[in-house]
Structure formats: C-alpha cells, structure tokens
Amino acid sequence: MKNNLLCFLGLSIIGIVSGDSCSLEISPPRAVVKFGDPVTVSCVASRPVRVLGWESIIAASHTQHDLSVQWRVDSLTDWIEEPICYGVFFTAPRQCEEKLNLVLYKKPDSVSISLVNHSSPVVEGREYQLQCEVHNVAPVQYLVLRWYREQTEVYNHSFSELTPATPVQVSSTLLIVPNRAEDGAQYRCEAELQLGPEGPQPPPTVLSPSLNIAVHYPPDFRSPKEEQLEVSEGSEVVLDCTAEGNPLPVYIWTSPNLQEKADDQPVLKDASLSPGVYTCTASNILGKKSKQFVIKHKSKGV
Ligand SMILES: *[C@@H]1O[C@H](CO)[C@@H](O)[C@H](O)[C@H]1NC(C)=O
Ligand SMILES: *[C@@H]1O[C@H](CO)[C@@H](O)[C@H](O)[C@H]1NC(C)=O
Numbered sequence: 001m002k003n004n005l006l007c008f009l010g011l012s013i014i015g016i017v018s019g020d021s022c023s024l025e026i027s028p029p030r031a032v033v034k035f036g037d038p039v040t041v042s043c044v045a046s047r048p049v050r051v052l053g054w055e056s057i058i059a060a061s062h063t064q065h066d067l068s069v070q071w072r073v074d075s076l077t078d079w080i081e082e083p084i085c086y087g088v089f090f091t092a093p094r095q096c097e098e099k100l101n102l103v104l105y106k107k108p109d110s111v112s113i114s115l116v117n118h119s120s121p122v123v124e125g126r127e128y129q130l131q132c133e134v135h136n137v138a139p140v141q142y143l144v145l146r147w148y149r150e151q152t153e154v155y156n157h158s159f160s161e162l163t164p165a166t167p168v169q170v171s172s173t174l175l176i177v178p179n180r181a182e183d184g185a186q187y188r189c190e191a192e193l194q195l196g197p198e199g200p201q202p203p204p205t206v207l208s209p210s211l212n213i214a215v216h217y218p219p220d221f222r223s224p225k226e227e228q229l230e231v232s233e234g235s236e237v238v239l240d241c242t243a244e245g246n247p248l249p250v251y252i253w254t255s256p257n258l259q260e261k262a263d264d265q266p267v268l269k270d271a272s273l274s275p276g277v278y279t280c281t282a283s284n285i286l287g288k289k290s291k292q293f294v295i296k297h298k299s300k301g302v
Contacts, residue, residue, distance in 0.1 A: 050088045137170070144156055
C-alpha cells in the first residue's frame with residue numbers, strides 16, 4: 001500500500017529510516033485496545049514533510065499540509081492490523097517510518113475448571129488432574145492463569161511463548177494428591193490479561209466457577225489400640241468406637257455377650273454389658289477397621 005503511494009509520488013524506496021533518527025513520533029507509542037473499542041493515535045513529524053500518513057488496512061490516512069496525522073478507528077476489530085506511520089521529507093533522510101505498537105485484546109468468553117477423567121470419587125493419596133480451560137482469549141502471550149485452593153495461589157501458568165494475535169483456547173493442568181485435610185476444598189482458576197501500564201488497571205480477569213472436591217478416605221480410629229475397661233458391676237459402661245472417614249463410617253458391634261445386634265452406632269452405652277470382649281468394626285466403601293474393647297469387673301472387696 002505504501003509502495004503504491006510512493007510510486008504515485010514518484011519517489012524511490014531507498015533508505016527508509018526508522019527509530020531514533022526518524023523525525024516521527026507516535027503518541028501514544030503503545031496502544032492497548034479492547035476488541036470493538038475506538039482508538040486514536042497521532043503521528044507527529046518534527047521537520048517539514050511532503051507527505052505524512054498512516055499505512056493501514058483500515059483507516060489509512062495522509063496529509064500534505066500538516067505536521068501531524070491521526071490514525072482513528074471507531075471500532076477496532078481487525079486482529080492483524082499493524083499500522084505504520086510514514087513521512088516523506090524534503091531533506092535527508094527523505095523517508096521515515098514508525099510502527100505503532102498495537103495490542104488488541106479480548107477477555108476470555110469463559111474460564112472453566114474440571115477434574116480430568118473423573119468418574120469415581122476422589123480418594124486420598126491418589127493423583128488427579130484438574131484442568132482449567134480459557135475460551136477465546138487474545139493475545140494469549142499476555143495471559144497469566146492462576147490456580148487457587150481456597151484463597152491460596154498454588155500455581156500459575158504463563159503463555160508468553162505463544163504468539164498468535166487472534167483469539168485462542170488454552171488450558172492448564174494442575175496435578176493434585178489430595179489428603180483428608182483438604183476434603184471439601186474449593187479450587188478455582190483465574191485468567192488475567194497482563195497488558196502492561198498502557199492497559200486497563202486493574203488488569204482484566206475472568207474467574208472460573210469453583211470446583212469443590214470431596215476427598216474420600218477409609219475409616220481411622222482416633223485411638224486404634226485395644227481398650228481395657230475395669231468397671232464395677234452394674235455401673236454404666238461407655239465404649240467409644242468413633243472413627244473418622246469419608247463417607248461417614250457405619251459401625252457393627254459384635255460380641256458373644258450381645259444378644260441383640262447393636263449396629264450403626266459409634267458409642268455403646270449400657271449398664272448391663274457383661275464382662276467380655278466387644279469388637280467394633282467401622283467401615284465405608286474404602287475399607288474397614290476393627291477395634292476391641294475388653295470389659296472386666298473390678299474384683300469385689302477392693
Ligand atoms: C482419560 O481417559 C482416556 C480414556 O479412558 C485415556 O485415553 C486418557 O489417557 C485419560 N487421560 C488422563 C489425563 O488420564
Ligand atoms: C507465579 O508463581 C511464582 C511462585 O510460584 C511467583 O514467583 C510468580 O511471581 C508468579 N507469577 C505471576 C505472574 O504471578
């Protein structure tokens with residue numbers, strides 16, 4: 001396009017200068033524009049020009065009178081736009097050009113989070129992959145993806161090595177080995193476009209919905225050791241078999257002394273338990289554990 005213009009002006013394309021010795025100044029030198037927003041950038045020449053103009057697919061413009069020319073777009077939607085300001089001067093260097101540093105950005109349409117290949121419950125101590133997907137974001141090189149567990153940032157992922165200017169979909173994977181303390185923890189990921197000081201402040205961000213992860217684990221007794229109880233005859237006996245587990249454990253008590261089954265209660269409380277061995281089993285889908293209680297009567301006369 002510029003070549004056409006230079007031909008029209010009857011000039012040869014030799015020795016086009018850009019950079020410091022160029023007498024052109026773009027203001028602002030870096031423009032960060034939201035997709036669909038208007039933009040206006042000026043190009044100012046510091047010495048007399050024959051022609052000053054903007055080479056651009058859209059909104060090309062030029063002047064033969066002024067020392068300043070604007071590149072103005074009402075709604076910028078062209079992802080590959082690379083406007084260049086050029087000047088043709090009366091004196092050497094006769095041709096100059098400056099490229100506008102233009103960043104057209106678009107916030108992601110959505111950010112989603114999921115557990116990869118999730119069919120069965122999440123089990124303590126096993127490895128799982130969480131995936132965060134960012135849909136339709138540009139330019140991805142400015143994207144930072146942050147992973148959070150509750151309020152804590154656990155990992156971040158940059159995409160600075162990627163170059164496309166057009167919107168893309170990207171994803172990040174977080175490996176987790178959950179423990180029981182993390183049962184019910186909320187995971188989220190956040191996409192942030194770090195567009196620099198010329199960009200919007202604070203940087204545009206989109207947060208994923210939160211993913212709650214229930215961590216399943218087998219029953220564990222607070223004190224797994226066998227318990228010996230010496231009680232006076234007729235006094236109430238309390239056998240506490242409470243175990244922690246997810247899903248909540250169910251309990252079965254067995255003893256030659258128990259006529260009726262005393263199922264599904266973690267604590268056996270009775271004044272009529274006769275001496276002997278009582279076994280409690282706590283179980284859930286991940287396993288079962290047993291614990292023994294031995295009741296002895298205090299010998300009389302002591
Ligand atoms: C997910 O499951 C599919 C099919 O079962 C398997 O091919 C793939 O490797 C799994 N991906 C991960 C990350 O485990
Ligand atoms: C990413 O996390 C590291 C620590 O893991 C931190 O030093 C760095 O500042 C973070 N990067 C961003 C862009 O927040």
